[in-house]
Amino acid sequence: MNSSDRKRLLREMIFFRRFEERSFEAYMERKIGGFLHLYSGQEAVATGVLEMARRGHDYVITGYRDHVHAMKCGAPAREVMAELYGKVTGSSRGRGGSMHIFDPSVHFMGGYALVGQPFPLAAGLALACKHKGTDQIAICFLGDGANNQGTFHETLNMASLWKLPVLFVCENNLYAIGTRIDRSSAVIDQYKRATAYNIPSSQHDGQDIDVVMAAAREAIDHVRSGAGPYFVEFMTYRQRGHSMSDSNAYRSKDEEREWLARDPITIYSERLKTEGVMSDDDIAEMEKAVLEEIETDVVRFAEESPEPRVEDLNQYCLEEPPDPRWIGPLVPGERHG
Amino acid sequence: MAEMAYWEAIRRAHDEELANDPMVIAMGEDIGVAGGTYKATSGLYQKYGAARIIDTPISENSYTGIGIGASMAGMRPIIEIMSINFALLALDTLINAAAKIRYMSGGRASCPIVMRTPGGTAHQLAAQHSARLARMFMSTPGLRVVTPRNPLDAYGMLKSAVRCNDPVIIIEHESMYNMRGEVPDNEVFRPLEGAEIVRAGSDVTLIGYNYSVHLCLSAADKLSAMGVSAEVLDLRALRPIDRDTIRRSVEKTHNVVIAEEDEATVGVGAEIISVIVEECFFALDSQPVRVHAADVPVPYNRSLEKAAIPDVDDVVAAALKVVGRA
Structure with a gap:
């Protein structure tokens, strides 16, 4: 990877962090409602894995902590922010909110709030890729807590049985909401659980984007080769609570300090500095430019965008207008067709 | 005009839609090699192969979810649930996902799946095989729910359901599969709305x-x-x-x-x-x-x-x- 790509990756991670922290501020100002789950601290996983994927070509799906995955796929940041604001210009036209970012134009197939639900949806996307004979794959990002759902076991079984081109990325941040992994899973190392279904798997540091990219490249190559699914686990940590209503009372301050010291942005900045790719000044300038872009482009767009019209409340429930060939009306005595 | 059984009408609709569009697949328990519990897919495995007539494990929620995911990427899955009682296992993917994806994506994604399932009381099948549950599905926005009463509707509504871009639940009935009725020889689509x-x-x-x-x-x-x-x-x-x-x-x-x-x-x-x-x-x-x-x-x-x-x-x-x- 050349130095301009490495600078871009650092900028992306700084951008994603600032995006999340800025949405935190907007939430405190009550400009964003509902649940807001922030990705701060886990940036290296989505950024690194998707850097190795064919963005816009491969299908990507995840849970409710979805802003960064959508943006890395190519969803415009201003549309993601507008969605958080509930605006009609948002990724999901203001109907989904933080947990349901969609941008099928770049094959980001959504954020889902039912833990574990994306497992089968991802396998279905992969089934479609295989059926059509394309070289696309499906990538499913979920947390460690999702692996205790039935959908994990059912889907891994079918994905393996049918050799579907799906990559399962487990972002193990050690907590299922507020319950630590050793209190919720009989198997601590999540990658071991995939072996029950004959799916190759591995576990890696999720804080070092170079490690993430190396592991993701191997995993993606395996899946794209037609050899079937792969399960890759990254050890990571969310710096904020599960959602905005979470005070993190269940985690020790020592543990938090330990992981903060392994902040993925710090790790990568230090590496680029050591290697002479960037200086402290370069990084400070980059941070300033990101701040400005988020304020003048992303946030301003969200603030200035219109709300959805209340008269459009019923829009998007079913296809509109209904196709009379299949829907009707039923004309008495008439044989259709 | 041919007289045929309800199950034969369903089978014919599958056959025609599978022949018409390579994106149509059928999936469910025992529908392929075994030919389907009510014969509604009999012979199709031999004709269209294992990739399009998919025998699934007994994992209703996730194979329904796989159908939903495939439909989001352009496929047209016909998902069979052997009994509507088992559809309760698939409520998460069906109601929390399929029924809501078009809406919560602001119309940017859709789930054109068909779920077929018999709901009704047949012959002493007892409490866990005799539920009807029509009332539960009809209360869910984002779904279409149809209840064909004869072979003509069983055939023509399934064909319309496959072509329609919304998720459609077709509630059949164990006591109707052998009921006979007339179905025209030419292709017919029966509307999914209208009493x-x-x-x-x-x-x-x-x-x-x-x-x-x-x-x-x-x-x-x-x-x-x-x-x-x-x-x-x-x-x-x-x-x-x-x-x-x-x-x-x-x-x-x-x-x-x-x-x-x-x-x-x-x-x-x-x-x-x-x-x-x-x-x-x-x-x-x-x-x-x-x-x-x-x-x-x-x-x-x-x-x-x-x-x-x-x-x-x-x-x-x-x-x-x-x-x-x-």
């Missing part, structure tokens, strides 16, 4: 759906011999409900009986009566009566089972009551 007046009458409207339409038709014969002219209305679709056809019939007969195989509480009949009250309350000459299942889990014992579900005589008695002849 149908199956028999015209002037004294009372008997409203049914799925198997209960046949109870209404038999009851109408008996009533005719008693000098009561009954109109029979097949709802055909439980979501959305065809309010206009209901209103027009009630304005004509002024008396209503609703025959439902579901339990009454928060049920199909309750919804239809609400529609009538909202649309044409003052056209009623009598209080509407619901004929429905007993409010108990379906028992195994033959006489208890018979007592738990409505039959033709129950519909006749209800009709005589609303026309003031009881």
Whole structure:
């Protein structure tokens, strides 16, 4: 990877962090409602894995902590922010909110709030890729807590049985909401659980984007080769609570300090500095430019965008207008067709 | 015009849609090599192969979810659930995902799946194989729910459901698979909306759906011999409900009986009566009566089972009551 790509990756991670922290501020100002789950601290996983994927070509799906995955796929940041604001210009036209970012134009197939639900949806996307004979794959990002759902076991079984081109990325941040992994899973190392279904798997540091990219490249190559699914686990940590209503009372301050010291942005900045790719000044300038872009482009767009019209409340429930060939009306005595 | 069994009509619709569009697949338990519990996919595995007629493990929620995910990427899956009771396992992917994805994506994604499943009480299958549950699905925005009563609708509505871009639930009935009826030789699409007046009458409207339409038709014969002219209305679709056809019939007969195989509480009949009250309350000459299942889990014992579900005589008695002849 050349130095301009490495600078871009650092900028992306700084951008994603600032995006999340800025949405935190907007939430405190009550400009964003509902649940807001922030990705701060886990940036290296989505950024690194998707850097190795064919963005816009491969299908990507995840849970409710979805802003960064959508943006890395190519969803415009201003549309993601507008969605958080509930605006009609948002990724999901203001109907989904933080947990349901969609941008099928770049094959980001959504954020889902039912833990574990994306497992089968991802396998279905992969089934479609295989059926059509394309070289696309499906990538499913979920947390460690999702692996205790039935959908994990059912889907891994079918994905393996049918050799579907799906990559399962487990972002193990050690907590299922507020319950630590050793209190919720009989198997601590999540990658071991995939072996029950004959799916190759591995576990890696999720804080070092170079490690993430190396592991993701191997995993993606395996899946794209037609050899079937792969399960890759990254050890990571969310710096904020599960959602905005979470005070993190269940985690020790020592543990938090330990992981903060392994902040993925710090790790990568230090590496680029050591290697002479960037200086402290370069990084400070980059941070300033990101701040400005988020304020003048992303946030301003969200603030200035219109709300959805209340008269459009019923829009998007079913296809509109209904196709009379299949829907009707039923004309008495008439044989259709 | 050929006469065929209900299951043959479903099989023919599968066959034609599989031949028409390579994106159509069928998936479910035992539908391939075994040919399907009710033969509705028999022979298709041999014709279209394992990649398109997919035998699934017994994992209803996730294979439904796989169908949903595939549909988001352009496929047209026909998902068979062996019994509507097992559909309860798939409610998360069906109701939390399929029914909501178009809406919560602001219309940017859609799930054109078909889920076919028999719901109804058959022959002493007991509580866990005899649920109807139509009333649960019809309350979910984002779904279409249809209840074909004969081979023509079973064939033509399945074909329409495959082409339609919304998720469609087709509720069949174990006691109807061998029922015979005419289906035209040429390709026919039957609309997914719209109630149908199956028999015209002037004294009372008997409203049914799925198997209960046949109870209404038999009851109408008996009533005719008693000098009561009954109109029979097949709802055909439980979501959305065809309010206009209901209103027009009630304005004509002024008396209503609703025959439902579901339990009454928060049920199909309750919804239809609400529609009538909202649309044409003052056209009623009598209080509407619901004929429905007993409010108990379906028992195994033959006489208890018979007592738990409505039959033709129950519909006749209800009709005589609303026309003031009881």
